[in-house]
Amino acid sequence: MIIQPKIRGFICTTAHPEGCSRVVEEQINYVKSKGPIKGPKNVLVIGASTGYGLASRIVSTFGAGSKTIGVFFEKEADEKRTASPGWYNSAAFEKFAHRDGYYAKSINGDAFSQEIKKQTADLIRRDLGKVDLIVYSLASPRRTHPVTGQVYSSALKPIGKSFTGKSIDAFRGEVKDVTIEPADAEDIEHTIAVMGGEDWEMWIDYLAKENLLAEGITTVAYSYIGPRLTHAIYKDGTIGKAKEHLKATADKLNRKLEGMHGEAVVSVDKAVVTQASAAIPVVPLYISILFKIMKEKGTHEGCIEQIYRLFNEHLYSTHAPARDSDGYIRIDDLEMKDDVQQKVMEIWPMITSENLVQLTDVNGYRDEFYRLFGFNVKGINYDADVDPVVKIPSISSEQEVQVKDAN
Numbered sequence: 225m226i227i228q229p230k231i232r233g234f235i236c237t238t239a240h241p242e243g244c245s246r247v248v249e250e251q252i253n254y255v256k257s258k259g260p261i262k263g264p265k266n267v268l269v270i271g272a273s274t275g276y277g278l279a280s281r282i283v284s285t286f287g288a289g290s291k292t293i294g295v296f297f298e299k300e301a302d303e304k305r306t307a308s309p310g311w312y313n314s315a316a317f318e319k320f321a322h323r324d325g326y327y328a329k330s331i332n333g334d335a336f337s338q339e340i341k342k343q344t345a346d347l348i349r350r351d352l353g354k355v356d357l358i359v360y361s362l363a364s365p366r367r368t369h370p371v372t373g374q375v376y377s378s379a380l381k382p383i384g385k386s387f388t389g390k391s392i393d394a395f396r397g398e399v400k401d402v403t404i405e406p407a408d409a410e411d412i413e414h415t416i417a418v419m420g421g422e423d424w425e426m427w428i429d430y431l432a433k434e435n436l437l438a439e440g441i442t443t444v445a446y447s448y449i450g451p452r453l454t455h456a457i458y459k460d461g462t463i464g465k466a467k468e469h470l471k472a473t474a475d476k477l478n479r480k481l482e483g484m485h486g487e488a489v490v491s492v493d494k495a496v497v498t499q500a501s502a503a504i505p506v507v508p509l510y511i512s513i514l515f516k517i518m519k520e521k522g523t524h525e526g527c528i529e530q531i532y533r534l535f536n537e538h539l540y541s542t543h544a545p546a547r548d549s550d551g552y553i554r555i556d557d558l559e560m561k562d563d564v565q566q567k568v569m570e571i572w573p574m575i576t577s578e579n580l581v582q583l584t585d586v587n588g589y590r591d592e593f594y595r596l597f598g599f600n601v602k603g604i605n606y607d608a609d610v611d612p613v614v615k616i617p618s619i620s621s622e623q624e625v626q627v628k629d630a631n
Contacts, residue, residue, distance in 0.1 A: 243598025263288025273310030421473025
């Protein structure tokens with residue numbers, strides 16, 4: 225199959241296995257170039273196939289030599305479609321980890337479900353005994369509650385009043401105004417149910433009940449706050465309410481883990497191009513401006529650079545980890561510097577379709593988006609015939625059947 229990108233709105237419906245593998249390898253090589261770090265022994269990453277979750281698995285393995293179990297919900301290729309990029313990422317990660325002699329196994333299925341929690345617990349018990357780091361990095365638009373069976377769908381909406389602001393179509397190079405109507409009570413409830421901390425707490429409670437948490441357990445979830453420019457649609461919107469719930473869950477988990485000398489923390493990370501962020505109005509334009517400024521200053525970071533810094537300078541540093549006044553770890557510190565945000569605010573009102581390329585790094589934004597799906601990667605021949613079917617060694621056919629039955 226000759227695989228080319230097919231863009232629909234803010235989604236690419238194809239992915240390239242060799243391109244995804246090369247991107248994973250680049251992240252591994254970055255970690256290796258930085259040298260070994262102190263870190264956890266046995267790691268569970270929930271939401272391990274893309275973005276910050278994938279970066280967490282790479283840093284754990286190739287930075288700290290950890291054994292990792294990754295949980296994700298991705299699609300394998302069939303005769304008509306490529307696999308999802310997360311499937312190819314995970315296959316590549318396992319290939320490189322096993323090549324270098326590291327333990328790495330994966331579970332593919334709905335992480336919100338009780339069945340996948342049980343499968344994960346059984347694998348931890350059999351292979352690792354206990355885990356000392358749990359990374360919670362799920363990004364899903366909907367959730368089926370494992371107890372009630374209710375299906376919740378998240379909403380990207382402001383609260384209290386409608387919002388109108390600038391956004392871009394990055395692929396057409398067009399700047400346009402968007403108006404988003406305010407959320408109702410159900411929108412808020414559903415977004416909290418999907419993107420808040422309830423499932424994170426369910427995972428920790430279940431693994432604690434199964435006696436699979438090591439003494440001194442650390443668990444970290446990822447969040448974003450962003451600048452005042454995006455607050456109406458993000459921090460003060462439905463997503464913001466979910467992120468508040470996530471932080472409240474961390475505080476609650478801290479109390480639960482106190483007896484084990486454990487800790488639950490939320491890391492606030494920098495704006496990056498992800499499938500999720502591409503769907504949020506205003507954010508792609510903000511990221512395009514931010515990238516230009518931070519690249520010019522030499523402070524631009526992607527997921528892998530931030531997670532390496534999170535492990536090395538905060539979670540497993542030799543000094544007391546830094547927290548802000550609300551208890552967050554702030555890996556977005558370089559993004560939120562006053563001079564960076566002041567420059568963003570100077571450029572923002574000037575942006576038009578005509579000067580978009582000159583005043584922003586929209587080309588860089590677009591390139592990063594393509595790379596999420598394995599495209600625009602140096603050294604890959606996209607005109608060559610490639611087999612879209614790639615297996616993840618640790619996912620057995622028996623598990624695949626169980627996952628299908630569970631869903």
